[in-house]
Amino acid sequence: MRLPDPRRLIPRPQDFTSRLRGPEVTARVGLWLGITFFLAFVTGLYSHFAQDNPTWLTLPTRPEWLYRVTQGVHLIAGSAAVPLLLVKLWSVFPKLFERLDLLHVRRLGVQLAERASITLLVLAAIFQLVTGLANSSQWYPWAFSFRSAHYAVAWVAIGSLALHIAVKLPVIRDALTGSVDAGLRSDDTDAERATSPHPGESVPRTGPVTAGLSRRGLLRATWLATGVVVLSTAGASVPWLRRVSIFAVRSGDGPQGVPINTSAVAAKVVPAATSPSYTLEVTHKDRSATFTLADLRSMPQTTATLPIACVEGWSASGEWTGVRVSHLLDQLGAPAEADVTVESLQRDGPFTVTSLPRQFARDPLTLLALELNGETLSIDHGFPVGSSRRLVRAFCRPSGSAASR
Amino acid sequence: MRTVRSILGLAGVGLAAVGLWKLLGQDGADLRDALLWLVGGAVVHDAMLAPVVVLVGAVVMRVLPVWARMPVVAGFVVLGSATLMALPVLGRFGAREDNPTLLDRDYVGGWLVLALLTTLGVAVGSWWQRRQSASRGDEDNPGGDRAHDVPAADGNGFRAARAAAEGQSGT
Numbered sequence: 366m367r368l369p370d371p372r373r374l375i376p377r378p379q380d381f382t383s384r385l386r387g388p389e390v391t392a393r394v395g396l397w398l399g400i401t402f403f404l405a406f407v408t409g410l411y412s413h414f415a416q417d418n419p420t421w422l423t424l425p426t427r428p429e430w431l432y433r434v435t436q437g438v439h440l441i442a443g444s445a446a447v448p449l450l451l452v453k454l455w456s457v458f459p460k461l462f463e464r465l466d467l468l469h470v471r472r473l474g475v476q477l478a479e480r481a482s483i484t485l486l487v488l489a490a491i492f493q494l495v496t497g498l499a500n501s502s503q504w505y506p507w508a509f510s511f512r513s514a515h516y517a518v519a520w521v522a523i524g525s526l527a528l529h530i531a532v533k534l535p536v537i538r539d540a541l542t543g544s545v546d547a548g549l550r551s552d553d554t555d556a557e558r559a560t561s562p563h564p565g566e567s568v569p570r571t572g573p574v575t576a577g578l579s580r581r582g583l584l585r586a587t588w589l590a591t592g593v594v595v596l597s598t599a600g601a602s603v604p605w606l607r608r609v610s611i612f613a614v615r616s617g618d619g620p621q622g623v624p625i626n627t628s629a630v631a632a633k634v635v636p637a638a639t640s641p642s643y644t645l646e647v648t649h650k651d652r653s654a655t656f657t658l659a660d661l662r663s664m665p666q667t668t669a670t671l672p673i674a675c676v677e678g679w680s681a682s683g684e685w686t687g688v689r690v691s692h693l694l695d696q697l698g699a700p701a702e703a704d705v706t707v708e709s710l711q712r713d714g715p716f717t718v719t720s721l722p723r724q725f726a727r728d729p730l731t732l733l734a735l736e737l738n739g740e741t742l743s744i745d746h747g748f749p750v751g752s753s754r755r756l757v758r759a760f761c762r763p764s765g766s767a768a769s770r
Numbered sequence: 771m772r773t774v775r776s777i778l779g780l781a782g783v784g785l786a787a788v789g790l791w792k793l794l795g796q797d798g799a800d801l802r803d804a805l806l807w808l809v810g811g812a813v814v815h816d817a818m819l820a821p822v823v824v825l826v827g828a829v830v831m832r833v834l835p836v837w838a839r840m841p842v843v844a845g846f847v848v849l850g851s852a853t854l855m856a857l858p859v860l861g862r863f864g865a866r867e868d869n870p871t872l873l874d875r876d877y878v879g880g881w882l883v884l885a886l887l888t889t890l891g892v893a894v895g896s897w898w899q900r901r902q903s904a905s906r907g908d909e910d911n912p913g914g915d916r917a918h919d920v921p922a923a924d925g926n927g928f929r930a931a932r933a934a935a936e937g938q939s940g941t
Contacts, residue, residue: 451847451850454820488808491811501858504861509807513792514793514800516792518789521790523785523786527781529782530778535771576836577838582844593884594855597856614873620871625870
């Protein structure tokens with residue numbers, strides 16, 4: 366038995382014969398892929414800061430739908446990047462098999478540097494899409510913290526992307542300003558002359574190799590695929606797309622017309638939340654006050670239609686009724702510049718303690734919600750009290766005590 | 771141009787360094803797992819997904835008539851990428867009994883509808899292409915209609931795979 370030559374088992378770039386590949390396709394798909402990654406990076410950064418509330422940054426409290434929009438853009442950009450990345454990687458796949466110039470030290474150095482930067486970019490890009498999509502469906506098949514890993518790799522992705530664009534800029538410019546069909550012979554695009562001169566020959570050296578296919582057609586298919594994946598997922602944040610969003614992580618239904626992010630059972634707060642002795646404790650320095658549910662209900666109530674947007678990307682709108690946080694702070698005589706820390710009844714998890722910077726604490730639309738859409742807040746929405754802080758993700762378990770510092 | 775490239779390149783190196791520093795600052799077990807997923811994603815793409823796509827390309831070029839190729843490739847791009855993107859919801863891996871509002875759609879049903887629409891689109895596209903090529907063929911290439919009877923010049927794939935498959939040791 367004759368074994369194939371092992372050197373032939375690993376293909377060489379020239380073994381890939383499709384004439385669809387080329388900078389003309391790569392640059393056009395890459396342009397849109399770059400745009401989606403940039404949008405995802407910026408909106409992701411915003412979400413990160415909205416949760417962290419770094420002291421050097423004052424986030425705006427208006428418009429109240431801002432976080433809903435940035436989260437929607439993040440989700441849509443991430444989905445759109447899937448077909449774009451797949452086609453982009455396909456278009457450069459032969460380059461994976463380029464051999465290194467082992468004998469030419471200087472060229473080898475350049476090659477290794479380019480390989481390293483592209484490897485970093487590909488690893489980071491795939492990682493971001495895979496972990497982001499899994500997170501949006503609340504699936505965590507790994508041990509690391511999604512948030513910190515996705516955040517760290519986002520910097521790697523955007524940095525190696527900027528470097529990649531810098532390296533390839535001349536190629537990109539030439540490809541984008543030139544014709545899509547650059548480098549093709551006229552008969553390459555002509556389906557009518559698809560006949561091989563030697564039909565029986567297994568490896569013809571000449572002749573059109575992609576008869577029937579065209580770069581334009583491939584690009585159109587890519588845009589179509591991008592549109593399809595966007596429509597199929599965007600309904601989780603764009604209500605009027607719900608019906609066509611066959612892959613949206615939520616239909617938008619739920620108790621009191623709003624989906625649940627984390628159930629009370631999952632947050633292990635059912636006993637504490639349903640306890641008749643529940644009280645809300647508000648402290649400022651050495652002063653402190655406790656409020657029962659009846660106390661809160663007897664206070665002036667405010668009703669507002671506000672969006673709830675989650676870190677996982679989905680959002681919904683609801684009519685929340687409750688006590689203004691600023692009203693509670695006034696009862697204690699807390700000054701306007703006091704930031705608030707909200708402690709959840711939930712004992713473990715990343716959102717047990719959340720900060721409410723002063724501009725949000727004092728905003729007339731920041732409520733400790735007692736009702737949602739005209740009914741007493743369901744336990745899965747944060748009964749007894751939920752904080753409808755507009756900016757940050759749905760407070761998954763927002764009830765508990767509030768302390769101002 | 772040179773300045774723009776230098777600034778962009780340096781900024782890129784800086785940003786990537788920030789990311790690597792943040793990544794490597796994770797705890798040992800977390801870091802190992804994150805690195806595993808980083809490398810794993812690319813390995814799954816390069817060693818499994820990409821060869822399958824190359825093979826599909828080769829099959830398209832060898833088996834399908836010319837007029838069906840572009841529609842089939844377009845359908846493959848659409849349905850393939852949508853399916854990959856939808857794997858987490860199709861598998862409902864994140865579903866929880868205590869949260870009926872999460873993953874609360876019929877995803878497999880939705881996928882079947884998408885697959886049906888894609889198939890319809892491919893069929894209509896092929897019919898259209900065939901009509902186009904037939905009418906064009908009448909004008910300047912009477913034999914063009916027979917193009918699909920002749921084996922394609924070469925696949926979308928690579929020769930080594932074919933050579934290996936046909937038991938040849940070289941070109």
